[in-house]
Structure formats: C-alpha cells, structure tokens
Amino acid sequence: MLVSLKNIAQYVSLDGLTAEDIANKLTFAGIEVEEVYPLAQGTNLIIGEIVECVAHPDSDHLHVLKVNLGNKYGVEQIVCGAPNARTGLKVIVAMPGAKLPGGEIKKGVIRGVESNGMCCSLLELGIESKYLTEYQTSGIEELPADAVVGDEDVFGYLGFDDTVLNLNVLANRPDLLSIFNVAKEVAALFSREIKLPKANKYNDFKTNIKVGSETTRCTQFSSREVKNIVTKPSPKWMSSYLMAMGVRSINNIVDIGNYVMLMTGQPLHMYDADKLAKAELIARDDYDGEFVALDEKSYKIIPGDIVITCNKVPMCLGGIMGSLACAVDENTKNIYIESASFDGTSIRHTSNRLGLGSESSSRFVKGTNHFQADFVLDYTTDLLKELCDAKECSDIVTYQSEKKEEKVISSSLDRINGRLGTEFTMDQVKDVLTRVYFDVKVNADNSFTAKVPDHRLDVTCDADLSEEVIRILGFNNVKSILPNLDMQVGALTLEQQRLRNIRYYLLDKGLDECLTYSLVSKKEKDAFNLLNNEEHYVILNPLTDEREVFRTHILHSLLKAASYNIAHQNKDLMLFETSNMNTKSSVSEHLAIVLVGNDYAQGRMSPLLFDFYSMKGLVEGIFQTLGIENSRYKFERAKNNLDKLHPGKSADIIFQNQVIGTFGELHPNKYAEYDLGKTSAVVLEMNLESLLAAKVSVTKMAPFSKFPSVTRDLALVVDKTVEVRDLIKTIKVEGKGIVVDAYVFDVYEGVHIAEGKKSVAISIVYQKSDSTLKDADVNEAENKIKFALNKAYKAEIRM
Amino acid sequence: MANEKITHIVDGALEKINGATTVDELVEIKNTYLGKKSELSSMTSLIGTLPNEEKKAFGAAIHEAKEKITNEVENKLAIFKEKELNEKLQKESIDISLPGRDYHVGSRNPFHVIIDEVTDIFIGMGFEVANGPEVEKDLYNFELLNLPKNHPARDMQDTFYIDENTLLRTHTSPVQARTMEAKKGAPIRIICPGKTYRRDDDDATHSHQFAQVEGLVIDKGINIGHLKATLELFAKKMFGEKREIRLRSSFFPFTEPSVEVDITCANCGGKGCNICKGTGYIEILGAGMVHPNVLKMNGYDPDVYSGFAFGVGIERVAMLRYGIDDVRKFYQNDVRFIHQFSKK
Incomplete structure (x- = not known):
C-alpha cells in the first residue's frame, strides 16, 4: 500500500516530523514500512519555454532549442532529441549541475553544438514508465500553458514534492488499505488531531433503481443515481496523485472510483444507467454462463460466483470486474454508483479461478467496512460534482441484511498488564485506547469496557486490546524476566537421542551429512527405492513436475548429490542423510549412505576403494553405538533390487525378523545413470524406526578370566561357497567352554588353491576361567574343532 | 715401587x-x-x-x-x-610434513549444525523436543491455529495440498496443536524443529522446502516479558553475548500480541551497515502470546493459562551466522560447502 505523505498531511499535521520518524513509528506499531522514497528526484530544475526550435545541422533527429528560463537565467541553448520539442512548448529543464536519477547534467557540446542543460521527460525524474502514457515516455513532458516560466519549484508545481511510504499491510489490518485510516493511525501514534473530509448529503430526486441481493454472499448493496455528468480527463492534481499511488489515470469517472477506493478502502463500481435494460441491480450467485467483461474477454461464470444482475443478466462480476455491456465510456451521461459488501472467500475463489485480481478484489478478500456506504457515496458524489460537472444526484437506496452490532470488549488493567508483563497505569491504557478510537469506560476497580471502532475488523478480544496498548506504548516497556517454572528435565527422547547418536557416529567416521529435497518427480519416485513399498503422497498443486511426489526413499537424492559432486570434481565421497519419510500408511525415519571412490582411512598414500565391507562395518558400528549385540541382527544375501545392487556384493539387514535395510556395491549398470564414472560406489538405505525403538538391556559387568590365554591359528581349505561365519560358528560350538574368540585373518583364492576352493586362516583364542590352560587341553579342543570342520564342510586342514 | x-x-x-x-x-x-x-x-x-x-x-x-x-x-x-x-x-628421520593417517571427522550441513545447536540451547533451559509429521492435516496446520478455512491469512503461506484436508505443513506450528492435544491441559515447554514446505519458486532467498524451530511455553501467568527474556537468552547463545534484541509489533493469526524479533547486527554491532541495510538490526524470528482462541480450541482455558510461541527459520539463522548468500546451497550438498562446517 503506497501512501503519499503530502496526502496524509491534508488530514493530520506532520509538522516537525521527518518521513523517517513516521516510518519508524509505524513500523514499531506493526505497520511495517518497507520503503521510503521521494516521489520524483532531481535538483536544479526549472520551468522553461521553447522560443526557438531548429533542426541540428549535423543530425536527422536532434533539435537545437532556445529555451527561455525567465529573468534570472535568460535564454539558454539546449540540444534536444525529443520528437515533440516545438516552439511555444513549456518544458521542465534540468540545468547544468542538476542531479537526476540517471546522473548529473553537465554543459556540453553535442555534435559540434553547445548544449546547456536538458529538457526532461518524467521518466528522467524517476517516475516509473508504467504510470505514464506511451506519448509521455516517447518525448519530453509537455507542461500546461499555465506553467510559470522561471519557476524553480518544479516538483511543487507538478505535485511531485512528495515522499511515498510503501506499507506492508498485514492480514489483520485491511482497514489500512484506506488512506483515511492510515491518517487516523498516524494521528493516533503521534497524539495529533485528525481532520477527515466531511461529505455533503444529496437528495435531488428519488431514484427508481431497485437494489437487492439474493445471496448471503452479498450482505449490503447501496447505490445512488447521478445524472448529466461529463466524461473528460482528470485535472493534473488527480492524475499526478494517482500516478504517485501507482494507479494509471484513465478519465475523471474511473479516476474518482479509484481515488475513493484509495481514500476509504471501499471499492466502487459505476454502471452506465442508460445501458441497463431496466432500473435494477440484484446480487446473485446462481448464474451459470458466459460473461463478457470490461477487458472484452469472455469468462465462464459458475454458481457460487457473485454477479450483479439486471433482468437476471450479469452486469458486473461482483467486486472483480464490470460487464462490457454497461461500461462507462466517453458518452456516458447518467450513472449508478455501487458501494457494496461481498463475501471475501467467494471473491477469492472466483478471482483465483479466473486469474482476475485487482486492487478492488483484494480489498474484498481481506475485508471491508460494511457500514460506511452512505459516507462513501456522498464523498464520491462531492467529487463527481467537482470534477464531472454532475448535475442531479439522487437519494441513496440500500439493501442490508446484517445488523450493525456494537463490539464492546470487557477487560481490566490487571489482564492487560498480566499478558504484557508491564506496569502500565489505567490512565495510560485508557489514553492509548482512546487515541486509537476506542470508546473506553473505566470502573472503580480498574476493570473497563472498550467499544471497538467500525474500521477495526481485527479486534475481537482483550488480547487484541493488549496488543493495541503495547504497539503504541512500545515493547521497551516490557521487562525481560525468565519465567519461573517448575523444574523439568530438558532432554531428547530416547528415539531422538539415538538418531543423534547414529548421526554423530557417522560424522565421527568421516561421513558428511547432507540435506536433499523431500519432493521429487514422478519419474524419480522409485528410482533407487530399495525398501519402501508404501503408497506415495502426490501433490495436488505442484509448482513444477520436478517436485510433485513426497519421496519414500533418500538414496536416489543422495546419489544425485554424489553425482553433482563428481561433476564438480569432488571425488571420494562419504555422504549420509537421515530424513523423515511420509507415506500414505506410515511415517518413518530413514538413513541413506553413499560411499564413492577411495577410502583414505590409512592415509592418502594408502587408498583403498570403498567396498561392500566398508558399508558393513558402518552398519555394525551403528548397531554397536546403540548397544545392540551382534547376536540380535544378521546380514543375508540381498534377495531383491538385484538390478540396482551388485547381486554378489549386497546384503539385507535383518533385525527383529524384518528386513530393515539393504546395502551393497552399486550394480555396474547404474554407474552411468548417476555419472559416477569409473570408480567404486557402495550404497545403503535403512529404515531406522525399529532401531530407534529397540529395547536394550542395562549393561551388567561380566567377569573375565585372570588366567592366560593361548592363541593358535588354523588354516583350512573349503569350497568357495562356504561362508566364514559358519566356520566360526562351528569353532565356537565345538570349543564351548574353552574357545573365547575366533576370528578370520586371511582369505585366499588363486595359485596353489584348487579352482572353486578358498583358503581361510582363522585365529582361535583359548582360555579357561578357572585354571591355567594345559597344552593337552588346547590340543584336545583343536582336534575336536578340526574334526567337526572336516565333517561339516569337508575342510582340509593345512596347519 | x-x-x-x-x-x-x-x-x-x-x-x-x-x-x-x-x-x-x-x-x-x-x-x-x-x-x-x-x-x-x-x-x-x-x-x-x-x-x-x-x-x-x-x-x-x-x-x-x-x-x-x-x-x-x-x-x-x-x-x-x-x-x-x-x-x-x-x-x-622422516618427513614430518607428510599427512597423518586419515582420522578426519565428517561435517554437518550447516542446516544440521544450527538445528542441533538451537535444540541444545533450549534443552539447557528445560525444554523437551517434540516432532510431528511433515504431511499434515489441515486441522493441525491451520484450523486449530486460528486459521479457519478461507481465512485470508492463509494466503500468507501458499500451500502444497495432497487433498482437501491434507497438506505439506507450511510451518512447524501444527506440532503446537498436536502437543496441546497430547498434554491434555498440562503445562508445556517444547521446541519442535523440522522441515516445512511452501509453494515458493526456488531462488537465492526463497525455497519451497525450509526448516523452522517452533517453541511453545504454556503455563499459568506467562507474559511477554518471559518471551522476551527467553529469546534474549537464545539470541545471545546463538549469536554472541553482545547481541541485543528488540520486539516490533506484527501479526500472526495464532498469536496475540504478535511480534517480529530483531537482533543487533553482528556485522556492525548495531551502528548500521550494508548487511542490516543501515538499521543496525536484523529480523530473526516471529513470536507472540498464544492467541486465546488457540488455547481454547486446544483444550486450555485462556483465563487460567497463557503462553508464548516463537518460530525461528533455520536456514535464515545459518545464512546470517555464516554469511551464506544463497539458500539453494544448503540443498546442493557440494562437499566444498559442507566441509567448511566441520567445527563441532
């Protein structure tokens, strides 16, 4: 909402206040001023008259002008390229030294001819082109004949000696979409008197227009008939003012409509009375059909849209746009003015559906004052009399279905101070509320009632009153005191803490934590989905088809992040992300990991390519971090997703009898898809829900043997398909009571080992809890183990 | 001899x-x-x-x-x-300038650095952490927060819808309503960090996905002074002991009075510079006293209980603190960006 300070000063004295003072005060009172700027910019300007205009000898479009600048400066020669430069024209001249938005004007020589200044267009004075006509932007500004040559107060003459505030009007204060109400607010903030215009009453004749509403979506409809008006351009003050407010001047009637809306916040509509089939304007919402609007386009109206009808034919799309059929034009003589109240929701639906929005519709959507129609119509009529030579003005006819109810709020000083944490006195509170136009009645016990002014649609309860008090008196009156509350353990829940532990474990292991978008395209929704078969949420109103589906897996997004990095020459990646997956049947926390390229755990000089076991180690570490023993989970060769993962180098993670995650080396066919080049990539996706919720027993210290242990190695050759974990399981079973640990330290295939076989070397640690081992004990156990391994796996013992 | x-x-x-x-x-x-x-x-x-x-x-x-x-x-x-x-x-003798074995730690996206830090600050003040779904019911995202269907303020938050009653949450505030429902009238002290979504085209300062930390305190006798002190403590912990805050009147449908909270500019210390556009202050969060209608709708008697709520934009805090110039950088995951935030 643009506000001209010169305009405000008509209603409240701004003496002694700078634009910054006003902007500051408004901003702290909840009416944020986004910009403060001079309407036009330029120094050293003067009004001149072109007394001679000849063609430049060395140019086909430049003119050499002699411009009379009055007694003080005499006649100066100026070279000018404007096509409309001509003798007798009064123009704005920027003299040498003038500072304009585009730069400083200097004396110069243009193609051999001396030029001592510049004739200006309004564009050059900082007026935006959208407010100017094509004629105005194509040449220099043509001043009216009454302009005084030698007048140096050019902006004063043009009405441009003004500062504009751009207010960010929030949804609770639609009343501020009215200059009168902004002026009231300024007056209240600075405790100054407000003087708003009074309007004359008219009743030259009784109009026979019938107004009414057959829908609850229009609760009020008032009209007046005005006869014998003259359509013509608006006077300079009006067109300049509208320009400053960002509205383009059309003609006096349209301009008055816009002007009144800016002043009062009430959108108006004017009907050409002679174009109506009969004297009737009825609001309805049951029309179904085509409607040709002022913009000469046809719109499809459906039931629910508010239309103003005559003979059941729509003459106006209520609050949005009039019909071409009864539009005011240069031949219009008699008009009906409409000042109505429409339901904002309907207007919003209609304007959104048709893509038709305007200053007028947005005011209805935000909310208008339903009880000021008489004033608005009288004020409009005053202007019609002044600017359109209106002759006869009728009485006002009104349809109104809602009763005006006085809003009175009860509160007390204690409630106000209690909410604010302040120590204001009753006098202060009463003064503030009175300043913002509440009618306050205070009782002996400092309880009080406040009658809400009509324009304040937002005030409904005493919390609102406390806001009025504090926004005017200022938040620096609030004492900062930490609340004195009951003690409470501030902590993460177990699930939150575990999630953090997992993240911090991975960070400690050198992985980088990523953040990718939850919305993906339809094509991507299952692009690297290893786990989740649940149904996706799809966005009804996506912005682009890139962001249309709520993802149910992370891995595709994380692989794309890897891809981005590889493309930017960031090699060797360790990335992870945890994120919440929302499907139609569940909400769950997922973890994804992508390892690409080299693992430098042994230093830059000893790189190892990431492989299946890198990821397996991380998974085991996660379980360990959470205190879940390795007996409670297992890895099984992956059964699904064998088109995405290497079928021989992938595994499912089984916990509580469910596959909670899958990981493995990327399928060779997938590298190109993510532009990963020739390297190694290992990926994981895991649903963390069961882990985060898992029961973990309290740690109890277990005794450990004080007797020495003996470690012996065992090398054996078995079929390649035999899994080492089975060998170790057998060793532990057979050595029960004496074998305390067994671990593989070498696996070898190749020279000296038969095809289809592998050599496995295992260290076995023997120890007794109650006595020192004897050789015989170890030998006995070892033999038993060898026998069992041979029997179960045809293991050939090598040492 | x-x-x-x-x-x-x-x-x-x-x-x-x-x-x-x-x-x-x-x-x-x-x-x-x-x-x-x-x-x-x-x-x-x-x-x-x-x-x-x-x-x-x-x-x-x-x-x-x-x-x-x-x-x-x-x-x-x-x-x-x-x-x-x-x-x-x-x-x-060896070349001691050769690199050490690689025990480097990973880095968090600054997004996570800020979420973790904000969380820890409020945990230190006795807050609990509440979570809620990102695909949310209209009821919790809007209606129970004093934003009935067709409320014009809904336009402030252009929304991704799944169907008429389901949407991507536009703020973390629905967790307020969910927590009030779960606590059934008992005092509340929570923060809720999380991802949120709005129908904005992505550019340097807008993102269709972003994150907030919501805070909510409900108890007897809570007033704006408590809000101010709590946020003051937060601002100092987050941005440095020298930072001061100021409150400006504003509007949110679910709080009354509502405020915007500014902190003194860390760059110029309040004197005015390019970063704070000469004002000496930078806007960091929105807050206010929980609207009586919100209390009522969620089972708290506004004549007995009062409360304050606030919402901090995570990316905004990170951008201010680290001088990050483009919100899209958080979502690009360039490791050259992420690695700059390895400090714990």
Missing part, C-alpha cells in the same frame, strides 16, 4: 682409551689391560710375595686400577653406543 708401576699402567691404559676411536679398539684395550694375561693380572700373583701388612693395600691398589680402567672403557663404550644410536636415529 709396585704402586708406581700400577700408576704407570693405568696412565698408559687411560691414554689408549682416550685415543680409541672404535668399539673394537676399546675391546682390545680392555683385553690388554684387564685380561687374564694382562700386566695387572700377573701382578696379582705378586700379592703372595709381599709382607702381610702390604698385601691388603697392594690388592686394593690393583683392584682400584682395574675398576678405573673398566669404568673408563665402559664410559667410552657408552659414548660410542650413544653416538652409534644417534647416527642410526638420524638415518631413520
């Missing part, structure tokens, strides 16, 4: 030891002077020929001589060994 000879032998030995340059020479010297066939050893056999009163002194003199030579040899040997060792160590 005999003693003079001993002295002579010792002097000769010491001279040779002193002149020795190798371990082998020393071993030879040792053998020459202390071996079984050495002069001193052969002199030992003379003891028997001496008168009894001289025996003891002569024996002691020989022993002393042997000990002296032994000590000298050992000392000299130790010097040689140390030298030898030093030479060996010298040869073993």
Whole structure:
C-alpha cells in the first residue's frame, strides 16, 4: 500500500516530523514500512519555454532549442532529441549541475553544438514508465500553458514534492488499505488531531433503481443515481496523485472510483444507467454462463460466483470486474454508483479461478467496512460534482441484511498488564485506547469496557486490546524476566537421542551429512527405492513436475548429490542423510549412505576403494553405538533390487525378523545413470524406526578370566561357497567352554588353491576361567574343532 | 715401587682409551689391560710375595686400577653406543610434513549444525523436543491455529495440498496443536524443529522446502516479558553475548500480541551497515502470546493459562551466522560447502 505523505498531511499535521520518524513509528506499531522514497528526484530544475526550435545541422533527429528560463537565467541553448520539442512548448529543464536519477547534467557540446542543460521527460525524474502514457515516455513532458516560466519549484508545481511510504499491510489490518485510516493511525501514534473530509448529503430526486441481493454472499448493496455528468480527463492534481499511488489515470469517472477506493478502502463500481435494460441491480450467485467483461474477454461464470444482475443478466462480476455491456465510456451521461459488501472467500475463489485480481478484489478478500456506504457515496458524489460537472444526484437506496452490532470488549488493567508483563497505569491504557478510537469506560476497580471502532475488523478480544496498548506504548516497556517454572528435565527422547547418536557416529567416521529435497518427480519416485513399498503422497498443486511426489526413499537424492559432486570434481565421497519419510500408511525415519571412490582411512598414500565391507562395518558400528549385540541382527544375501545392487556384493539387514535395510556395491549398470564414472560406489538405505525403538538391556559387568590365554591359528581349505561365519560358528560350538574368540585373518583364492576352493586362516583364542590352560587341553579342543570342520564342510586342514 | 708401576699402567691404559676411536679398539684395550694375561693380572700373583701388612693395600691398589680402567672403557663404550644410536636415529628421520593417517571427522550441513545447536540451547533451559509429521492435516496446520478455512491469512503461506484436508505443513506450528492435544491441559515447554514446505519458486532467498524451530511455553501467568527474556537468552547463545534484541509489533493469526524479533547486527554491532541495510538490526524470528482462541480450541482455558510461541527459520539463522548468500546451497550438498562446517 503506497501512501503519499503530502496526502496524509491534508488530514493530520506532520509538522516537525521527518518521513523517517513516521516510518519508524509505524513500523514499531506493526505497520511495517518497507520503503521510503521521494516521489520524483532531481535538483536544479526549472520551468522553461521553447522560443526557438531548429533542426541540428549535423543530425536527422536532434533539435537545437532556445529555451527561455525567465529573468534570472535568460535564454539558454539546449540540444534536444525529443520528437515533440516545438516552439511555444513549456518544458521542465534540468540545468547544468542538476542531479537526476540517471546522473548529473553537465554543459556540453553535442555534435559540434553547445548544449546547456536538458529538457526532461518524467521518466528522467524517476517516475516509473508504467504510470505514464506511451506519448509521455516517447518525448519530453509537455507542461500546461499555465506553467510559470522561471519557476524553480518544479516538483511543487507538478505535485511531485512528495515522499511515498510503501506499507506492508498485514492480514489483520485491511482497514489500512484506506488512506483515511492510515491518517487516523498516524494521528493516533503521534497524539495529533485528525481532520477527515466531511461529505455533503444529496437528495435531488428519488431514484427508481431497485437494489437487492439474493445471496448471503452479498450482505449490503447501496447505490445512488447521478445524472448529466461529463466524461473528460482528470485535472493534473488527480492524475499526478494517482500516478504517485501507482494507479494509471484513465478519465475523471474511473479516476474518482479509484481515488475513493484509495481514500476509504471501499471499492466502487459505476454502471452506465442508460445501458441497463431496466432500473435494477440484484446480487446473485446462481448464474451459470458466459460473461463478457470490461477487458472484452469472455469468462465462464459458475454458481457460487457473485454477479450483479439486471433482468437476471450479469452486469458486473461482483467486486472483480464490470460487464462490457454497461461500461462507462466517453458518452456516458447518467450513472449508478455501487458501494457494496461481498463475501471475501467467494471473491477469492472466483478471482483465483479466473486469474482476475485487482486492487478492488483484494480489498474484498481481506475485508471491508460494511457500514460506511452512505459516507462513501456522498464523498464520491462531492467529487463527481467537482470534477464531472454532475448535475442531479439522487437519494441513496440500500439493501442490508446484517445488523450493525456494537463490539464492546470487557477487560481490566490487571489482564492487560498480566499478558504484557508491564506496569502500565489505567490512565495510560485508557489514553492509548482512546487515541486509537476506542470508546473506553473505566470502573472503580480498574476493570473497563472498550467499544471497538467500525474500521477495526481485527479486534475481537482483550488480547487484541493488549496488543493495541503495547504497539503504541512500545515493547521497551516490557521487562525481560525468565519465567519461573517448575523444574523439568530438558532432554531428547530416547528415539531422538539415538538418531543423534547414529548421526554423530557417522560424522565421527568421516561421513558428511547432507540435506536433499523431500519432493521429487514422478519419474524419480522409485528410482533407487530399495525398501519402501508404501503408497506415495502426490501433490495436488505442484509448482513444477520436478517436485510433485513426497519421496519414500533418500538414496536416489543422495546419489544425485554424489553425482553433482563428481561433476564438480569432488571425488571420494562419504555422504549420509537421515530424513523423515511420509507415506500414505506410515511415517518413518530413514538413513541413506553413499560411499564413492577411495577410502583414505590409512592415509592418502594408502587408498583403498570403498567396498561392500566398508558399508558393513558402518552398519555394525551403528548397531554397536546403540548397544545392540551382534547376536540380535544378521546380514543375508540381498534377495531383491538385484538390478540396482551388485547381486554378489549386497546384503539385507535383518533385525527383529524384518528386513530393515539393504546395502551393497552399486550394480555396474547404474554407474552411468548417476555419472559416477569409473570408480567404486557402495550404497545403503535403512529404515531406522525399529532401531530407534529397540529395547536394550542395562549393561551388567561380566567377569573375565585372570588366567592366560593361548592363541593358535588354523588354516583350512573349503569350497568357495562356504561362508566364514559358519566356520566360526562351528569353532565356537565345538570349543564351548574353552574357545573365547575366533576370528578370520586371511582369505585366499588363486595359485596353489584348487579352482572353486578358498583358503581361510582363522585365529582361535583359548582360555579357561578357572585354571591355567594345559597344552593337552588346547590340543584336545583343536582336534575336536578340526574334526567337526572336516565333517561339516569337508575342510582340509593345512596347519 | 709396585704402586708406581700400577700408576704407570693405568696412565698408559687411560691414554689408549682416550685415543680409541672404535668399539673394537676399546675391546682390545680392555683385553690388554684387564685380561687374564694382562700386566695387572700377573701382578696379582705378586700379592703372595709381599709382607702381610702390604698385601691388603697392594690388592686394593690393583683392584682400584682395574675398576678405573673398566669404568673408563665402559664410559667410552657408552659414548660410542650413544653416538652409534644417534647416527642410526638420524638415518631413520622422516618427513614430518607428510599427512597423518586419515582420522578426519565428517561435517554437518550447516542446516544440521544450527538445528542441533538451537535444540541444545533450549534443552539447557528445560525444554523437551517434540516432532510431528511433515504431511499434515489441515486441522493441525491451520484450523486449530486460528486459521479457519478461507481465512485470508492463509494466503500468507501458499500451500502444497495432497487433498482437501491434507497438506505439506507450511510451518512447524501444527506440532503446537498436536502437543496441546497430547498434554491434555498440562503445562508445556517444547521446541519442535523440522522441515516445512511452501509453494515458493526456488531462488537465492526463497525455497519451497525450509526448516523452522517452533517453541511453545504454556503455563499459568506467562507474559511477554518471559518471551522476551527467553529469546534474549537464545539470541545471545546463538549469536554472541553482545547481541541485543528488540520486539516490533506484527501479526500472526495464532498469536496475540504478535511480534517480529530483531537482533543487533553482528556485522556492525548495531551502528548500521550494508548487511542490516543501515538499521543496525536484523529480523530473526516471529513470536507472540498464544492467541486465546488457540488455547481454547486446544483444550486450555485462556483465563487460567497463557503462553508464548516463537518460530525461528533455520536456514535464515545459518545464512546470517555464516554469511551464506544463497539458500539453494544448503540443498546442493557440494562437499566444498559442507566441509567448511566441520567445527563441532
């Protein structure tokens, strides 16, 4: 909402206040001023008259002008390229030294001819082109004949000696979409008197227009008939003012409509009375059909849209746009003015559906004052009399279905101070509320009632009153005191803490934590989905088809992040992300990991390519971090997703009898898809829900043997398909009571080992809890183990 | 006479030891002077020929001589060994500028740095952390927050819808409503960090996905002073002890009064600079007293309970603190960006 300070000063004295003072005060009172700027910019300007205009000898479009600048400066020669430069024209001249938005004007020589200044267009004075006509932007500004040559107060003459505030009007204060109400607010903030215009009453004749509403979506409809008006351009003050407010001047009637809306916040509509089939304007919402609007386009109206009808034919799309059929034009003589109240929701639906929005519709959507129609119509009529030579003005006819109810709020000083944490006195509170136009009645016990002014649609309860008090008196009156509350353990829940532990474990292991978008395209929704078969949420109103589906897996997004990095020459990646997956049947926390390229755990000089076991180690570490023993989970060769993962180098993670995650080396066919080049990539996706919720027993210290242990190695050759974990399981079973640990330290295939076989070397640690081992004990156990391994796996013992 | 000879032998030995340059020479010297066939050893056999009163002194003199030579040899040997060792160590010297084994820690996206830090600050003040779904019911996202269907303020938050009653949450505030529902009228002190979504085109300052941390305190006698003090503490912890805050009146449908909270600009300390556009302050969050309608709708009697709520934009805080110029950088995951935030 643009506000001209010169305009405000008509209603409240701004003496002694700078634009910054006003902007500051408004901003702290909840009416944020986004910009403060001079309407036009330029120094050293003067009004001149072109007394001679000849063609430049060395140019086909430049003119050499002699411009009379009055007694003080005499006649100066100026070279000018404007096509409309001509003798007798009064123009704005920027003299040498003038500072304009585009730069400083200097004396110069243009193609051999001396030029001592510049004739200006309004564009050059900082007026935006959208407010100017094509004629105005194509040449220099043509001043009216009454302009005084030698007048140096050019902006004063043009009405441009003004500062504009751009207010960010929030949804609770639609009343501020009215200059009168902004002026009231300024007056209240600075405790100054407000003087708003009074309007004359008219009743030259009784109009026979019938107004009414057959829908609850229009609760009020008032009209007046005005006869014998003259359509013509608006006077300079009006067109300049509208320009400053960002509205383009059309003609006096349209301009008055816009002007009144800016002043009062009430959108108006004017009907050409002679174009109506009969004297009737009825609001309805049951029309179904085509409607040709002022913009000469046809719109499809459906039931629910508010239309103003005559003979059941729509003459106006209520609050949005009039019909071409009864539009005011240069031949219009008699008009009906409409000042109505429409339901904002309907207007919003209609304007959104048709893509038709305007200053007028947005005011209805935000909310208008339903009880000021008489004033608005009288004020409009005053202007019609002044600017359109209106002759006869009728009485006002009104349809109104809602009763005006006085809003009175009860509160007390204690409630106000209690909410604010302040120590204001009753006098202060009463003064503030009175300043913002509440009618306050205070009782002996400092309880009080406040009658809400009509324009304040937002005030409904005493919390609102406390806001009025504090926004005017200022938040620096609030004492900062930490609340004195009951003690409470501030902590993460177990699930939150575990999630953090997992993240911090991975960070400690050198992985980088990523953040990718939850919305993906339809094509991507299952692009690297290893786990989740649940149904996706799809966005009804996506912005682009890139962001249309709520993802149910992370891995595709994380692989794309890897891809981005590889493309930017960031090699060797360790990335992870945890994120919440929302499907139609569940909400769950997922973890994804992508390892690409080299693992430098042994230093830059000893790189190892990431492989299946890198990821397996991380998974085991996660379980360990959470205190879940390795007996409670297992890895099984992956059964699904064998088109995405290497079928021989992938595994499912089984916990509580469910596959909670899958990981493995990327399928060779997938590298190109993510532009990963020739390297190694290992990926994981895991649903963390069961882990985060898992029961973990309290740690109890277990005794450990004080007797020495003996470690012996065992090398054996078995079929390649035999899994080492089975060998170790057998060793532990057979050595029960004496074998305390067994671990593989070498696996070898190749020279000296038969095809289809592998050599496995295992260290076995023997120890007794109650006595020192004897050789015989170890030998006995070892033999038993060898026998069992041979029997179960045809293991050939090598040492 | 005999003693003079001993002295002579010792002097000769010491001279040779002193002149020795190798371990082998020393071993030879040792053998020459202390071996079984050495002069001193052969002199030992003379003891028997001496008168009894001289025996003891002569024996002691020989022993002393042997000990002296032994000590000298050992000392000299130790010097040689140390030298030898030093030479060996010298040869073993490595290039200490080569990199260490790679025990580097990973880095968090600054997004996570801020979420973790904000969470920890409020946990320190006794807050609990509440979570809620990102695909949310209209009821929780809007209606229970004093934003009935068709409320014009809904336009402030252009929304992604799944269906008429389901949407992507536009703020973390629905967790307020969910928590009030779960706490059934008991006092509340929570924060809710999480992702949120709005129908905005992505550019340097807008993102269709972003995150907030919501805070909610409900108890008896809560007022704006409590809100101010809590946020002051937060601002100082988050941005530095020198930061001050100020409140400006504003509007949110779910709070009344509503405020915007500004902190003094960390760049200029409040004097005014480019970053704060000359105002000395930077807007960091929105807050207010929980609207009585919100309390009522969610089962709290506004005449008994009051509360405050606030919402902080995570990316905004990170951008301010780290000087990040484009919100899209958070979602690009360029490791050259992420690695800058390895500090814990």
